[in-house]
Amino acid sequence: PKPYVVPGGRFREVYYWDSYFTMLGLAESGHWDKVEDMVANFAAEIDTWGHIPNGNRTYYLSRSQPPFFSFMVSLLATHDGDQVLKTYQPQLEKEYRYWMAGADALAPGSADKRAVRMADGALLNRYWDDNDTPRPESWLDDVKTAKSNPNRPATEIYRD
Template sequence: MRAFPLRVSTLACVVLSLSAVLGQTTPVRAAPDSHLPEILAYIHNGWDSLTRSTSSCSGISDPKLSGAPLLYLPAGFNEPIEVEKMQRECGVKVAYLPQVIDKAGTAESDLIDPPGLLYLQNKYVVPGGRFNEMYGWDSYFIIRGLLRDGRVELARGVVENFFFEIEHYGAVLNANRTYYLTRSQPPFLSSMVVAVHEAQKAKGQNDQAWLEKAYSYVKRDHDMWTRDPHLAGSTGLSRYYDFGDGPAMEALQDENDIYRQVAAYFVVHPAVKSPTFHPGDPRARLIRCESAAREHRSHRANPRAS
């Protein structure tokens, strides 16, 4: 009858003994990464190589597209001195957008031909070497890195570029290219503002005036995402929406010929209703070219048919 209490007592002793042994064990720590300083130095030095400016000759071209670089200023915007200087030094063409844009969905980007870079007041960091434009939600993660590395002023300049986009281009854009005037990216502006403000406070700069200015733009961004067509019905959720049609200009040259294949499909299947594009739209030209090429190949294969 006493065997059970004895077993419990023995088990308790074993547990206490193990606890004592484990309590004396030195925690195992991961060996320091000998390459970490090298990695951090690489990141630190990389910011400058990825920094762009719409007032710099090297930052205007679009490596993803052919053609002469073109910089667009907002309609009615006074041409900055640095832009005038850039035109003299490197012959960059500058044009004005054909209309004032006060909200998303009012710009007809298909009619802005040729496409070009949209002017921004401050420097910004791009997500990779093949880009010269500032991207929307990519910039949130870039800003987190900049702040971690002490580049507060550069991060603040990026955020203020988004204020400029809302003010002059109607929204936080997918990127500052004319063919992105019809769409935004997932909303991270409020998180960017908070991150920069907290970093400024940590340096003893509690800029309430800047925060108040930022709030007005955050509210405008929030309003866009919480009304039609970005509001997803009665779900209370927001959704991605592009006011334009079809792929971005760069995708026509940069996506493994997929859109030419789509155009070819509509040529081969005339019964299927194809999208209707403005005559000057490159996608319309693509379909016409594909149709002409197919007709030419058909004629060569069967010349008597004509």
């Protein structure tokens, strides 16, 4: 809903975690208005999709990138104050639930989508694509990779 900054000349879309590093540069350059707009845009994505997709294209909706929204909000709060944390608390909690879904029921050594419980009980997150098909933007590469690994189901390879 607001203006945004793309990572480079060949891109027309925003990528999730890249944007945090862009925001660091914008903040250092005094462009806090752009940081604020980008945080608001990511909050809108969480409200719309339940998470922040990998990038702003429909074929990215089934996957995300490492969760940096809390870092983005914290960065903005260094400039605008702690009220920012309260403003974005609903989206912060919603993103947390997205990443931790299923974690409470995990036995040691098991996984469910993005949550993994290690043998020692530690809880981690991992990359997970809700689709078990080749990525549209890398379809040929994904199919070739799956064909070159006949001992693994292609659906596992596409998610990895």
